[in-house]
Amino acid sequence: MLDDIITSAAKLLPSDAHAELRAQMNRSCRVTLRGGNLIGNAKNETSGVSARVYRRGVYGFSSMAECSADAVASVVRAADENARFMARRAPSPDKAPIAPIPASSIPAVAPFTDPEQKYYADFAKAIDAYIAEKYPSLASRTVVATSDSMEKILAVSDGAGGHTASPRSYMYVFLNGETTSGTPIELYTVFGGSGTYEKNFKDPASMYEEIDRLYEHLMQKREGIYPDAGEKTCILSGTLAGMLAHEAVGHTVEADLVLGGSVAAHCLGKRVASDKVSLVDFAHTAFGRPTPLPVVLDDEGTPATDAELIRDGILVGYMNSRETAAHFGMTPTGNARAWMFSDEPLIRMRNTAILPGTDKLADMIASVDDGYYLIDTNNGQADTTGEFMFGVTFGYEIRGGKLGRALLDTTISGVAFEMLKTVDMVSDTVKWDSSGFCGKKQPMPVGLGGPELRCRVMVGGK
Amino acid sequence: MHDLKQVAAASLAALKEAGADKAQCTARCTETHEFNVDGGKFSLFRTLFDNSLALAAIREGRRGTVSVNRFDGESIRQTAENCLAVAASGEADAAWDFAPETANASFTDGAPEADLDRLFDRTEELMRDIGARHPKILMEQMIVAHKKVTSVYENSLGAAYSRLYGCYEIELMFSAHEGEKSSSFFGSYVCTDSLDAPFITLGSIEEDLANVERQIDTVPLDGKFVGVALLPPSSLGEFLGSLLENFAGDSVLLDGTSLWKDKLGQRVADPRITLSAAPLDERIVCGERYTGEGYPSENYDVIRDGVLESFMLSDYVSRKTGLPRAKNASGAIIMHSGDKPLSEIIAGIERGIWVGRFSGGEPGTSGDFSGVAKNSFLIENGKITTALSETMISGNLAEILNNVVAVSRETVADGSSVLPYAAVGGVTVAGK
Numbered sequence: 001m002l003d004d005i006i007t008s009a010a011k012l013l014p015s016d017a018h019a020e021l022r023a024q025m026n027r028s029c030r031v032t033l034r035g036g037n038l039i040g041n042a043k044n045e046t047s048g049v050s051a052r053v054y055r056r057g058v059y060g061f062s063s064m065a066e067c068s069a070d071a072v073a074s075v076v077r078a079a080d081e082n083a084r085f086m087a088r089r090a091p092s093p094d095k096a097p098i099a100p101i102p103a104s105s106i107p108a109v110a111p112f113t114d115p116e117q118k119y120y121a122d123f124a125k126a127i128d129a130y131i132a133e134k135y136p137s138l139a140s141r142t143v144v145a146t147s148d149s150m151e152k153i154l155a156v157s158d159g160a161g162g163h164t165a166s167p168r169s170y171m172y173v174f175l176n177g178e179t180t181s182g183t184p185i186e187l188y189t190v191f192g193g194s195g196t197y198e199k200n201f202k203d204p205a206s207m208y209e210e211i212d213r214l215y216e217h218l219m220q221k222r223e224g225i226y227p228d229a230g231e232k233t234c235i236l237s238g239t240l241a242g243m244l245a246h247e248a249v250g251h252t253v254e255a256d257l258v259l260g261g262s263v264a265a266h267c268l269g270k271r272v273a274s275d276k277v278s279l280v281d282f283a284h285t286a287f288g289r290p291t292p293l294p295v296v297l298d299d300e301g302t303p304a305t306d307a308e309l310i311r312d313g314i315l316v317g318y319m320n321s322r323e324t325a326a327h328f329g330m331t332p333t334g335n336a337r338a339w340m341f342s343d344e345p346l347i348r349m350r351n352t353a354i355l356p357g358t359d360k361l362a363d364m365i366a367s368v369d370d371g372y373y374l375i376d377t378n379n380g381q382a383d384t385t386g387e388f389m390f391g392v393t394f395g396y397e398i399r400g401g402k403l404g405r406a407l408l409d410t411t412i413s414g415v416a417f418e419m420l421k422t423v424d425m426v427s428d429t430v431k432w433d434s435s436g437f438c439g440k441k442q443p444m445p446v447g448l449g450g451p452e453l454r455c456r457v458m459v460g461g462k
Numbered sequence: 463m464h465d466l467k468q469v470a471a472a473s474l475a476a477l478k479e480a481g482a483d484k485a486q487c488t489a490r491c492t493e494t495h496e497f498n499v500d501g502g503k504f505s506l507f508r509t510l511f512d513n514s515l516a517l518a519a520i521r522e523g524r525r526g527t528v529s530v531n532r533f534d535g536e537s538i539r540q541t542a543e544n545c546l547a548v549a550a551s552g553e554a555d556a557a558w559d560f561a562p563e564t565a566n567a568s569f570t571d572g573a574p575e576a577d578l579d580r581l582f583d584r585t586e587e588l589m590r591d592i593g594a595r596h597p598k599i600l601m602e603q604m605i606v607a608h609k610k611v612t613s614v615y616e617n618s619l620g621a622a623y624s625r626l627y628g629c630y631e632i633e634l635m636f637s638a639h640e641g642e643k644s645s646s647f648f649g650s651y652v653c654t655d656s657l658d659a660p661f662i663t664l665g666s667i668e669e670d671l672a673n674v675e676r677q678i679d680t681v682p683l684d685g686k687f688v689g690v691a692l693l694p695p696s697s698l699g700e701f702l703g704s705l706l707e708n709f710a711g712d713s714v715l716l717d718g719t720s721l722w723k724d725k726l727g728q729r730v731a732d733p734r735i736t737l738s739a740a741p742l743d744e745r746i747v748c749g750e751r752y753t754g755e756g757y758p759s760e761n762y763d764v765i766r767d768g769v770l771e772s773f774m775l776s777d778y779v780s781r782k783t784g785l786p787r788a789k790n791a792s793g794a795i796i797m798h799s800g801d802k803p804l805s806e807i808i809a810g811i812e813r814g815i816w817v818g819r820f821s822g823g824e825p826g827t828s829g830d831f832s833g834v835a836k837n838s839f840l841i842e843n844g845k846i847t848t849a850l851s852e853t854m855i856s857g858n859l860a861e862i863l864n865n866v867v868a869v870s871r872e873t874v875a876d877g878s879s880v881l882p883y884a885a886v887g888g889v890t891v892a893g894k
Contacts, residue, residue, distance in 0.1 A: 031551075035717060037782070038525075038552045043544060046531040048512070061508035065531040082507040089582060090504035117526070117544075118551035125553075140717040176719065184719055184827040229686075229854075229892060259501030260602030260635075266642045342510045381821045383646045384602065384637060387852065389834045391823025411823050411832050413854065441603070458894065460832045460854050 001025075001111050002047070002067065002151055004163065009072045010155035014080050018054040018098055018322075019157040021076060022299060023047070023067055024341035028148040029197070031120045033128045035140050043117060048341035051079040054323075057092030059083060063342040096326040106162025106297045112149075114167075115198045120145040123197075126204040127173065127211070135175070135215055139184065142174040147197045148445070150339070152299065159301025159322075168293060168445060169197035170435045173211055175218050185221050185408070187376065187394055189214045190435045194293055217394055220406035227397065227410050232459045233371035234412070235364050235398070238431025240390060241450025243380045245279055245352045246438065248388035248416035250448075253309050253317070254335075254347045254440075255324035262384040263417065264315060272315045273420030279310035281319055282351040282447075283334060291351035292434035292447035295334060299345040304334030309352075313421075321347050339442040346440060351447035357426025364425045364454050366401040372459060373398055374412065386416035411460035425454035464491060464513070466614035467624065469533045473517055474618055476542035482519035482549075482618070486560045486756065489533065490514040490613040495576050497585050499604035517545045523554030557781035561756030563620030572655040572748040574628035576608035580657045581630065588632075588661040595662070596671040598638040598678065602647060605633045606661075621756040627748040629655050629877070634667065638675045645677035645849075646836050648696075648819060653747045653877030665876035666695060673818060677837055680851035683893025690814030690867050691855060691889040692807065692841060695874040695881035697817045702737065702795060702881075704825045705859040710764060710772075712779040719827045721860055725770050726785070732866035733768040734800055741792035747877035750792035753777075759790035796880040800869025804883050807868045809844040815891050816841060817855060829859035835891070854892045862886040 006023045013019040025047040032040035049071050050063035060082025064071040124145040131141050147169035155161045170192035177185050191207055192200045236244065249272075252262040259265075264272075273279075280286075283304035284294035295304045300322050307319050318328060324347065325332040336345035365373060374395040382388035390412050397404040432449035466489040477485035491513055498506040515538070516529040526548030530541050585606045592599050610628040615621070632652045638645040652665035662668050693701060707714075709730075714720035722730055740761035741749030750759045755777045763771045773785055780787035815838055822833015838850045863886075870883035 034713065037716065038555065039716070039778070041525065041548055041552045042527040042529070043548055044529045046529075048531065058504055059506040059508075061506060062510070063508075064511045065513040078509050082509055086504060086507045090586070092503055116551070117548040121551035139719060176717070183830075186826060231894065256500055257602065261501075261600040261637045261639055261644055261647075263644065342512055344506060344508060379824055383821075383836065385644060385646055387646065387834065387836075389821045389823075409823060409826065409830070409832075411834075411854070413834050413852065415852070441605070458852070458854075460856065460892075 002153055004153050005067060005069060005072060006153040006155045007161065009069065012073060012076045013157045014053060017083065020052045020300060021072065021155045022341065023049045023153045025151045026149065026340050027114060029114060029117060029120055029146065031124045031145045033124050033143045036128060036132060041117070041121065046340060049075050050341050051075040052344055053079045053083040054098060055083040056087040057095035058086035058090060059344065060086060061344045098322040099325040099332050101159035101302050101322065101332070103158065104160040104303065106160055106164065106303065108163040109165040112165060112167055112196055114147065114196060120197060123201050123204060127171065127207060130204065130208060131211060138175055139178055140176040144172040145197070146170050154297065154299060154301065156301030160297055160303050161301060162297050164297055166293060167196050168194050168434065169200045171201060171207065173214065175214055177218050177222055179222050179224065185218065187214055187218050187221065193434055217406070221394060221408065224406040224408040225397070226408050227372055227459050229460060231456055233368050234455060234457050234459065235368065235373045236453045236455065237375045238429065238450050238452060239433055240374055240377055241354050241453050242431065242433055242448035243377055243390055244388065244416065245354045245450050246349060246446065246448040247380045247382040248386055249279060250281065250349045250352045251382060252384055252386050253315070253319060255318040255320045255328060256347045257384055258318055259324065260384065263386045264318070267315045267417065270315060271313050272417040273310055273313040274423045275313040276357055276426045277310060277313050277420050277423050278355040280353060280355065281307040281309060281335070281349050282353060286351060286353065287430065292432045293351060293445055295350045298334040298336045299338045300336040302332045302334040302336065304350065307333040307335060319347055319349065321345065337444060339444050343442045346442060348440065348444045349438060349446050351449070353430055353448065354450035356428050356430050356451040359425045359427050361427050361452050364427060364452060365398060365403060367425065367454065368398040369400060371398045372396065372407065373403060382416070388416055389413045413458045413460065419455060419457055422456040423453050427452035464533050466491065466612060469515065469538070470614045470616040472535065472538050473515065473542065474616060476539050477517060477519050477545060478618065480542045480546040482521055482546060484520040484560055484618050486518040486617040488516045488613065488615050488754070490611060493610040494607055495578055496605060496607035497582060499589065499601055502601045515541065517541055519545045519549050520558050521546060521549050523556055523558065524549045524552040525558040526552060557778050559777065559781070560617040560619055561621045565758040566622045567758065568623070569625045569751045570627065572627040572629045574610050574626050576610065576628065577657060581606065581608060584657055584661055591660065591662040592671060596675055598640055598675045599636050599671055600639050601634065601636045603635045607631045615752060615756060617756050623752045625751055629653050629748045630657065632661050632664065636674065638678050640678050643678050645674050648674045648837050651876055655747050666874045670696070674837065677849040680849040683840065683850055683853040683891060686890065686892040687813055688888060688890050690811045690885050690887050692811065692814055692816045692883060692885045694816065694818060694883050697820050698881050698884050699795070699879055700820050701859065702797065704831070705863065706764065706774055708825060708827050708829060708859065710774045712776050714827055715773055715775060715783050715785060716779050721827065721829065722770055726773070728770060729768050730770045731765050731768040731863040734866055734869050735765055735768050735863060736763060736798040737765040738763045738796045739774065739788065739790055739792060739794060740796045741790050741794040743794070743796055743880070745875040745880050746794045749794045750790055753791045759792060762789040794879060797882055799871055799873045799882045801871055802868045804870045804872050807870055807883065807885050808841060808846060810868070811841045811844060811885065814841040815839070815850065815853070815855065816846060825859055831859060832856035852894055855889050857889040861888055
């Protein structure tokens with residue numbers, strides 16, 4: 001854990017400008033078994049300090065790979081010099097002063113420790129051995145054991161400071177086979193969530209049932225069909241609804257992207273979805289439970305609270321930094337986060353989810369005469385116009401209200417604020433995912449979730 | 463400034479002391495100066511001082527790697543011990559090794575020292591040029607940086623390298639706007655070691671800006687056809703990256719799932735296709751000089767005149783499969799130019815699509831791809847006509863490589879790759 005060299009050094013921050021000082025440590029472990037070969041066995045730790053100073057509407061930032069009093073003094077000095085350079089050469093004096101935050105302190109986190117690398121490797125080997133023995137006919141298999149964590153100590157000239165930490169850990173299992181016509185197919189599943197590896201992974205046997213289900217899906221996919229191309233009535237799983245919430249809607253309502261020209265710039269207060277759709281970027285608690293990746297304080301000194309984005313189909317807010325909150329006259333909710341000590345805070349999502357409705361999944365499937373139930377995805381991309389494309393790796397056709405044959409890989413696409421207006425059924429259960437990184441100049445762990453949605457969407461076919 | 467040779471020597475000694483049979487160390491210092499523009503306005507100037515120490519050890523055939531960003535003696539000792547603990551957690555595999563003493567070299571290249579005032583002036587000039595010549599463009603984000611990197615590689619078998627280089631990087635993310643209408647976003651990238659030319663003239667920046675300005679008004683394609691996809695360097699690079707990863711990379715050869723696994727020395731592409739991995743080419747800025755495994759980097763052809771000449775394998779997978787190791791690990795891809803001007807290629811396309819960017823599912827080992835053709839134009843009767851939206855394209859990577867209609871005489875060199883415009887047939891284009 002980090003020693004606190006920050007709190008007492010806050011006095012070094014300039015008194016005539018908003019400023020932030022942060023010490024941070026990132027740790028990660030990764031063990032990769034591919035076909036039984038241990039092709040990756042790595043551990044990483046980085047730490048350092050950074051400072052950011054705001055003058056005349058522009059920021060100066062500096063970082064150093066060292067946690068020491070000298071390094072703190074150096075980065076504060078360099079950040080202020082950079083801010084003064086920008087204030088002289090490219091000021092934005094017309095910007096409103098950044099949004100004020102009352103001074104406070106977030107309680108320090110409980111210490112945590114990573115297990116030895118052997119713990120990861122042994123667990124991964126146990127899972128790999130189970131798959132190799134039970135399913136010898138697979139074309140290949142990959143097992144990945146991984147964890148990462150961010151630990152931060154923050155002091156700001158005005159706002160909240162504190163000591164936070166957010167470890168998370170996951171197991172990925174990839175199974176590969178071939179269709180009856182020889183086309184390679186793959187499916188994967190993820191286990192884990194917030195917390196250290198030792199906390200999340202105690203007994204390999206607890207994963208066997210889910211691995212068996214994955215294998216069963218792979219065998220169904222072997223006999224799978226390509227869906228018919230065109231606009232179809234589909235039920236999107238919670239995983240796909242979460243991806244839609246994050247990629248196709250969430251990014252367009254990040255205030256820096258709004259200022260950069262996203263479609264949401266013209267939609268505030270307008271209908272962007274059917275009245276069955278509400279969307280929130282949760283901070284640390286959702287539906288009475290901790291979020292998948294709880295955030296209590298951001299890196300600008302804003303205590304984290306939920307950001308309500310869509311209420312009953314109407315766009316009601318953006319996610320902000322303190323600077324953009326002042327621009328839009330909104331309240332900052334703690335979305336400005338940095339991935340490493342050498343990164344400046346950017347507006348990022350935390351745990352973005354479409355809220356559950358009242359429908360039952362079984363009723364939703366029964367309601368579709370000719371369509372698809374789309375379940376798993378391996379990637380998704382979206383534009384600032386809200387146009388999105390998601391890969392779909394597993395699903396079923398629905399005929400006469402009943403699930404039919406499994407699907408081969410396909411894609412779905414559409415324009416979020418048009419497609420969301422077609423949502424007419426929303427299930428009562430939210431599925432969360434949190435294993436990935438969101439990419440936006442820096443990577444960032446994020447949670448995303450949603451209930452099953454019935455909607456009209458373009459299906460790519462083959 | 464740290465003495466990286468001393469850090470490397472201390473690290474190898476610490477790894478030996480901790481019990482390594484063989485050891486490897488890469489120590490690196492990076493100094494970054496970076497100007498940011500957000501939403502069309504300057505927003506940030508940042509200066510970063512970072513270190514990286516990556517250690518690898520093999521003991522009794524077991525390998526471990528650990529990286530940290532500290533160089534002090536205690537950190538080196540602890541990292542070495544951690545590295546051996548990581549190795550001990552693994553399985554013995556005779557294929558792990560480090561490069562033998564094939565070279566002992568020192569390199570200096572690019573522009574190691576930043577000229578920050580001139581860099582700022584060029585950045586301001588780019589903003590002005592865009593405003594004057596492409597007034598519909600809104601710059602979502604622009605990052606202009608100078609990076610200075612000092613690094614040392616040493617292993618216990620005697621391979622040793624040191625390097626100093628510096629370069630300027632320009633990354634743009636932008637879209638075009640008219641009232642409430644907007645184009646899709648698009649990104650341009652250039653790496654250079656010179657500030658002599660206005661940034662707007664580098665790489666494909668000017669062409670990209672002009673194309674995006676013409677993509678504000680789009681129409682969805684009506685219906686479906688199989689035709690020619692004209693891939694400019696921006697999307698050609700994406701397709702080639704997927705193709706090489708799925709057919710020639712480590713994972714698929716280790717698995718045995720590559721469709722090219724038995725094709726070395728055989729024709730896999732149209733004879734007009736030559737693809738090189740060439741970090742030493744003069745158009746590549748500060749390209750790789752030695753691999754992460756300790757071998758000196760050399761240029762090589764992956765495909766020459768349509769024939770598969772080499773896979774892109776690491777030393778480890780080379781030993782596992784018995785196939786030759788790739789002569790560099792740079793990703794600096796050069797596709798050789800053709801003999802037709804781009805205008806002639808367009809004039810010869812009866813029905814096709816210009817694909818500025820591909821937004822699709824990651825193609826798997828089958829090579830099938832399917833996704834949205836972003837920043838695209840319809841080509842009809844030899845002319846680029848309307849900009850398209852919500853248009854899907856699909857096909858197969860291996861098949862399009864054998865279905866080449868033409869390769870352009872023009873190329874775009876952005877400092878990290880050199881690519882022409884390629885027209886390929888057999889692509890399914892589908893609208894709503």
